[in-house]
Amino acid sequence: MTPLEKFYTDDPRWHEKIGDIHALLERVKISEEQSGDVLHLRKLSRILSIHASTAIEGNRLTLGQVADVINGKYIDIATETRADVPVNVPVNAVSDKILILLRANPKATAQKLAQVVGVNDKTIKRHLKTLREQGRLERVGSDKTGHWEVIEGPP
Secondary structure, eight states: OOHHHHHOOOOHHHHHHHHHHHHHHHHHHHHHHHHHHHHHHHHHHHHHHHHHHHHHTTOOOOHHHHHHHHTTOOOOTTTOOOTTSOTTSOOOHHHHHHHHHHHHOTTOOHHHHHHHHTSOHHHHHHHHHHHHHTTSEEEESOTTTOEEEEOOSOO
16 A cells, blocks of 8 residues: 555545535635736725825825826836826826826726716716827727827827
């Protein structure tokens, strides 16, 4: 008799336990897939609250700059310019929020964006159209299965 035969005996209880473990692993996998949105929303909430706090203190950091700081990037606010926005394009807080969200989650829908930003979906669609016209945003693929690409720099 080999050492492996001594260790393992074919018992129906083993099959039941293996099935239970498999079911638990499937539940963990589903939970991890669903928590991705939650973690993303937590990060966005953190960015928005820091941006609001710094605005109250008189700092003029943009949402993008706050996101860069959180992600560990160095920004020099003394010489920082908005290279991603042409001179004649007004900077809009809703548009900035949309671009930050779409950088983090390119498959976000207008409804999800509206929920996170706190405006209705018609407002989001209007901003998406404007951003596309400005060359700052591009839709790749179909409306159902496609994704957004944020264009870095001026068009």
